[in-house]
Amino acid sequence: MGATVARSLIRDLRRADGYWGRFADRYDWVRRAEELGDEWADPERWVEYLASNAPDEREDEAVRRLGEAYAEERLAAYVDAETVERRRAAGHRRLAELLDGDLLLEAIDDETILEYAASLETKAD
Incomplete structure (x- = not known):
């Protein structure tokens, strides 16, 4: 309205x-x-x-x-395409920040989460 x-x-x-x-x-x-x-x-x-x-x-x-x-x-x-991509990424990030963390984790498949966690461990070493 x-x-x-x-x-x-x-x-x-x-x-x-x-x-x-x-x-x-x-x-x-x-x-x-x-x-x-x-x-x-x-x-x-x-x-x-x-x-x-x-x-x-x-x-x-x-x-x-x-x-x-x-x-x-x-x-x-x-x-241009670069502006579209930059705005898309910023919009997704803003949306993700507003969503519940547990809900986001449920939506992401476990394999992707495990790969991300492994990459964090590698960076920490």
């Missing part, structure tokens, strides 16, 4: 900034940089796309300003 309310508030703020229709909706999904095609990697393509969908009553300069901001926002959502 909270996420729905937050998205509604963001949409209202974006409409107040001049965005319309689907451009007022804001999603902060992260995308892999490899998935970004050449056509959409060009910020001008996003500006043109927004302009081609602009209501007739919008001033060209306002549409251009919004298009540039929209392009920057969209392109910032694409991250």
